[in-house]
Amino acid sequence: MRKIILRGTASGFLLAGTVTVGLVANTAWAQSQNDSSVGFEWKDGTEVYAKVCGHCHETKVGPVIRGRHLPAAYVRTIVRDGLRAMPSFRSSEIDDTSLEKVAEYISKN
Amino acid sequence: MAGKYIALPKGVSEQIFDTAIKEFRGILGEAFVLTSPQQLAPYIKTMMPVPDSEHAPSAALIATTVEQIQKIVGICNQYKVPIWTISTGKNLGYGGAAPAERGQVVLDLKRMNRILEVDKDLAYALVEPGVTYQQLYDYIAERKLGLWLSFPAPSAIAGPVGNTLDRGVGYTPYGEHFMYACGMEVVLANGDVLRTGMGSMPNSNTWQVFKWGYGPYLDGIFTQSNYGIVTKFGFWLMPAPPVFKPFVIQYQNEEDIVEIVETIRPLRINGIIPNAVVIAHALYEAPTKARRGDYVTGPGAIPDEAIRKITKDHNLGIWNVYAALYGTQEQVDVNWKIVTQAFGKSDKAKILTEKEAGSDPAFEYRAKLMRGDLTLKEFSLYNWRGGGGSMWFAPVSQARGTETLKQMSVTKQILGKYGLDYSGEFIVGMRDMHHVVDVLYDKTNPEQVKAAYQCFDELLTTFSALGYGTYRVNTAFMDKVADTYGPIQRKVNKILKDALDPNGILAPGKSGIR
Ligand SMILES: Cc1cc2nc3c(=O)[nH]c(=O)nc-3n(C[C@H](O)[C@H](O)[C@H](O)COP(=O)(O)OP(=O)(O)OC[C@H]3O[C@@H](n4cnc5c(N)ncnc54)[C@H](O)[C@@H]3O)c2cc1C
Numbered sequence: 001m002r003k004i005i006l007r008g009t010a011s012g013f014l015l016a017g018t019v020t021v022g023l024v025a026n027t028a029w030a031q032s033q034n035d036s037s038v039g040f041e042w043k044d045g046t047e048v049y050a051k052v053c054g055h056c057h058e059t060k061v062g063p064v065i066r067g068r069h070l071p072a073a074y075v076r077t078i079v080r081d082g083l084r085a086m087p088s089f090r091s092s093e094i095d096d097t098s099l100e101k102v103a104e105y106i107s108k109n
Numbered sequence: 110m111a112g113k114y115i116a117l118p119k120g121v122s123e124q125i126f127d128t129a130i131k132e133f134r135g136i137l138g139e140a141f142v143l144t145s146p147q148q149l150a151p152y153i154k155t156m157m158p159v160p161d162s163e164h165a166p167s168a169a170l171i172a173t174t175v176e177q178i179q180k181i182v183g184i185c186n187q188y189k190v191p192i193w194t195i196s197t198g199k200n201l202g203y204g205g206a207a208p209a210e211r212g213q214v215v216l217d218l219k220r221m222n223r224i225l226e227v228d229k230d231l232a233y234a235l236v237e238p239g240v241t242y243q244q245l246y247d248y249i250a251e252r253k254l255g256l257w258l259s260f261p262a263p264s265a266i267a268g269p270v271g272n273t274l275d276r277g278v279g280y281t282p283y284g285e286h287f288m289y290a291c292g293m294e295v296v297l298a299n300g301d302v303l304r305t306g307m308g309s310m311p312n313s314n315t316w317q318v319f320k321w322g323y324g325p326y327l328d329g330i331f332t333q334s335n336y337g338i339v340t341k342f343g344f345w346l347m348p349a350p351p352v353f354k355p356f357v358i359q360y361q362n363e364e365d366i367v368e369i370v371e372t373i374r375p376l377r378i379n380g381i382i383p384n385a386v387v388i389a390h391a392l393y394e395a396p397t398k399a400r401r402g403d404y405v406t407g408p409g410a411i412p413d414e415a416i417r418k419i420t421k422d423h424n425l426g427i428w429n430v431y432a433a434l435y436g437t438q439e440q441v442d443v444n445w446k447i448v449t450q451a452f453g454k455s456d457k458a459k460i461l462t463e464k465e466a467g468s469d470p471a472f473e474y475r476a477k478l479m480r481g482d483l484t485l486k487e488f489s490l491y492n493w494r495g496g497g498g499s500m501w502f503a504p505v506s507q508a509r510g511t512e513t514l515k516q517m518s519v520t521k522q523i524l525g526k527y528g529l530d531y532s533g534e535f536i537v538g539m540r541d542m543h544h545v546v547d548v549l550y551d552k553t554n555p556e557q558v559k560a561a562y563q564c565f566d567e568l569l570t571t572f573s574a575l576g577y578g579t580y581r582v583n584t585a586f587m588d589k590v591a592d593t594y595g596p597i598q599r600k601v602n603k604i605l606k607d608a609l610d611p612n613g614i615l616a617p618g619k620s621g622i623r
Binding site: 052059084 | 143147148150151152153154169171173197198199201205206217219220221222223237239240241243244247265266483484485486488489491492495496497552553
């Protein structure tokens with residue numbers, strides 16, 4: 001079992017100049033922290049497609065978008081602005097580089 | 110609009126805002142302070158029947174650490190700049206990622222997305238706000254932890270922190286999500302960092318296992334509110350049961366809801382059926398199989414005859430009761446007997462299991478939701494009419510047959526007056542039901558936009574007059590709903606607000622609190 005020790009001095013910025021709220025780990029935790037300390041990043045365009053777009057575009061919720069040679073710029077615009085029933089996606093969800101990759105993936109596959 | 114920004118916070122001049130933005134950039138870096146129309150476009154789209162400009166943010170800040178957030182609230186206090194916090198920002202049908210009021214700065218925590226801990230033995234998780242259910246699902250699957258998630262229908266793209274903070278619901282036995290929340294870390298408006306419950310104690314290892322701590326239970330005041338910014342969040346996960354048995358029970362008349370609820374209630378209260386049962390109307394399920402245009406054209410709500418035809422063509426009940434059993438084979442066998450006996454008393458009930466209905470698209474996605482498998486199939490709702498307009502009308506009902514029928518009839522009648530369809534379902538809690546109706550309209554059609562707005566307003570007015578409150582509402586109607594709960598609740602909320610956030614920098618307007 002992993003254990004976490006959360007040690008933090010929670011002090012208001014109004015009162016203290018320096019604030020430390022840290023995750024300080026024992027060894028077991030440090031191990032598990034390694035694979036999660038960086039936060040999530042997309043591996044490639046295929047992953048974005050499978051884990052976001054595909055949930056709708058491979059299930060008849062949204063129209064088929066692969067194999068239609070949709071221009072990458074068009075795909076990027078739709079993703080950022082949304083389109084009627086299609087929600088928009090922010091750069092915090094799909095960063096610009098990953099969006100370029102998924103748009104390219106869609107236009108070529 | 111003229112000027113550098115697409116909008117400005119209320120009462121803040123462009124010059125002051127410039128200074129604030131410069132200081133935000135000092136903390137987050139140039140790339141994570143968004144102000145251009147192009148960068149802000151994804152924050153502006155909503156499904157509500159009001160001009161998007163009414164909810165346009167002035168900027169978005171993408172923060173990843175508690176320290177950054179502490180500094181951000183410092184700047185907000187100094188320049189009286191209001192921030193609207195989102196976690197995964199997919200509050201679709203409730204306002205999306207857009208702020209409650211024009212000009213608020215969105216504090217976007219999507220990139221603060223570490224899974225800090227998943228404990229296999231005690232079956233809990235501690236996560237940051239930007240973690241999506243997809244991310245957590247993959248994490249658990251890769252490590253074969255044998256734990257199940259409970260999530261709302263937007264599963265993959267939404268997340269546990271935002272969903273639970275808005276007191277959202279899912280479909281497994283852990284479906285009432287806030288009931289299974291355990292421990293939060295919250296940045297307050299003055300920059301203090303509070304850990305609720307056992308988390309306040311140095312070296313405690315019980316933060317995620319004991320909800321109440323010592324003294325007043327504070328977690329509740331950070332849900333559907335604007336008293337703090339939640340930066341860590343603990344919640345319980347369900348150990349995967351050896352056997353899962355989903356089923357659907359179909360009924361063919363709207364009045365049958367009385368019998369359904371009377372049959373379900375004891376099964377639910379006694380824990381025979383452990384999950385959040387859904388009683389879905391045909392029009393909630395039909396979009397997975399058909400389009401409105403295949404059955405009706407022209408103005409007006411869809412007539413009952415057309416609905417009946419849809420149920421015949423697509424193997425649906427007028428009511429479709431989705432539920433499941435969980436446990437060992439023996440437990441499931443015993444409970445199945447009780448369930449079939451209870452429903453078998455009526456000749457109206459048609460019971461279908463995976464064997465008969467497994468390949469049905471509606472059954473398939475419902476079964477997935479009941480076992481915590483990712484699916485976005487419910488977004489089919491938006492293909493029913495098209496045009497991307499939607500508001501959730503979500504009154505709370507007693508789990509009592511006569512009450513559900515009354516709520517359903519009143520809702521359908523008001524929707525019909527405005528030419529809108531009843532796409533509704535009841536999500537069964539222990540003693541309550543979340544009556545959830547997707548008010549679907551075409552946002553590209555100005556007349557429907559107007560009708561949808563008026564319709565929603567009338568639904569709220571009529572329901573509150575009948576003594577029915579809504580559990581959650583989109584950002585265009587928060588004040589109206591706050592009023593329905595009376596002046597004393599508003600006053601107490603305001604006292605808390607003034608004490609915790611005297612400059613009113615955190616999400617002014619959330620739940621009508623400012
Ligand atoms: C087809 C469809 C089906 C849906 N089905 C369901 C359903 O089954 N159940 C359900 O509950 N909802 C449902 N929804 C509504 C909504 O999409 C979900 O509730 C979704 O989980 C909310 O978005 P989110 O998780 O990204 O939360 P967010 O948008 O990140 O947060 C929601 C709200 O919580 C507050 N908040 C968020 N983060 C913080 C923070 N860190 N500190 C303080 N306050 C914060 C803010 O007010 C914010 O607006 C559905 C929507 C659609 C379109």
